[in-house]
């Protein structure tokens with residue numbers, strides 16, 4: 001089937017390429033000319049394992065094309081996926097202006113039936129607004145449908161997630177839309193044997209925000225428990241393992257650390273809270289989730305400050321700039337909180353990340369970036385671990401100690417074993433775990 005994707009970012013590019021790989025003919029549109037030119041030269045605007053090969057293969061086979069023209073995209077396919085950004089608005093609500101603009105532009109260029117599919121994460125009942133907008137901008141009485149098909153892929157494992165999703169959620173309100181979307185997803189459903197859930201549009205829209213909010217809640221919950229661990233001598237890894245084996249709870253997302261970041265959780269939790277407030281139902285549980293998340297970062301900063309006393313002129317090696325391993329995405333990454341704080345306190349920064357250096361340096365030019373973790377840690381007064389990259393986990397602890405001026409490691413991702421670190425002579429502060437005995441009273 002012919003498919004148009006509007007918005008060729010993390011979601012749009014992965015989705016479009018996946019659709020091409022399963023045999024569809026795909027046109028990816030973006031209004032960022034530089035991005036589209038790059039893609040036409042087969043240069044990737046983002047890092048995602050396996051993506052580059054798949055883009056090249058499908059582009060060369062003629063199943064995947066790129067363009068900046070929404071007119072071309074509207075003419076090309078009956079089904080048009082919207083995968084543009086839905087960033088936070090100035091009050092934290094989801095900014096739907098990009099989605100609205102696509103709806104408007106599609107309506108202005110439509111000559112016959114089109115199915116507009118919301119793949120971007122949108123607030124519940126966005127479909128109604130989209131329909132109203134389209135009706136206003138349509139010149140003739142041309143039929144159309146709106147559907148919701150929220151995306152659940154995770155950066156870092158996006159290709160795997162696209163071919164083996166836990167489920168596919170589709171919100172439709174016509175047989176025609178239902179048939180088109182089933183046809184598109186049939187190869188993936190057959191191959192992965194995943195559940196294909198068809199529901200009404202509001203439920204599909206809400207499923208995405210509720211899922212992300214729940215995952216953020218799990219992270220904040222385990223972070224809250226980690227604070228109790230630090231006050232009592234309990235070990236958060238053991239506690240998380242103990243509770244995670246309960247099938248009702250599950251093991252995933254029970255990793256204590258510097259809190260969640262990325263382009264989705266912070267903004268989606270915020271948008272969900274705003275939506276509740278607007279509806280007259282305060283989602284207090286999520287307000288607390290946000291507070292815990294912010295507090296966790298401040299708590300790590302206090303740990304660093306506690307060890308170094310004065311941060312001015314101290315050399316801090318920051319390991320990890322991406323919000324998680326496997327991606328170059330730095331949106332809302334913990335490093336974007338810590339780096340400005342450390343600059344403000346006049347610390348001297350040395351930064352390392354295997355793939356997010358470029359994106360981070362666009363936001364923080366003029367800082368010192370290094371190619372390996374060990375180079376980064378040379379003569380540092382302390383190391384701050386913010387992303388659990390394999391290169392960090394595999395660090396040779398003996399060598400690490402040798403290159404540091406002072407063997408202080410503040411680990412925001414619980415990468416190392418406290419007892420190992422103590423044996424190697426480090427002053428090691430992580431999350432919800434202590435090397436020996438009871439923690440200091442803080």
Ligand SMILES: NC(=O)c1ccc[n+]([C@@H]2O[C@H](COP(=O)([O-])OP(=O)(O)OC[C@H]3O[C@@H](n4cnc5c(N)ncnc54)[C@H](O)[C@@H]3O)[C@@H](O)[C@H]2O)c1
Nearest residue numbers: 007008009010011030031032084085086098120121151155
């Ligand atoms: N990144 C993720 O892991 C992820 C996962 C699930 C869902 N989502 C959701 O998917 C949506 C997209 O996220 P993303 O991370 O891919 O964003 P992104 O910023 O990487 O990509 C969005 C793209 O849309 C383009 N765009 C904006 N307005 C446009 C327009 N009018 N016409 C054409 N192109 C336009 C931008 O130039 C950009 O390239 C968001 O709603 C997000 O919440 C993201």
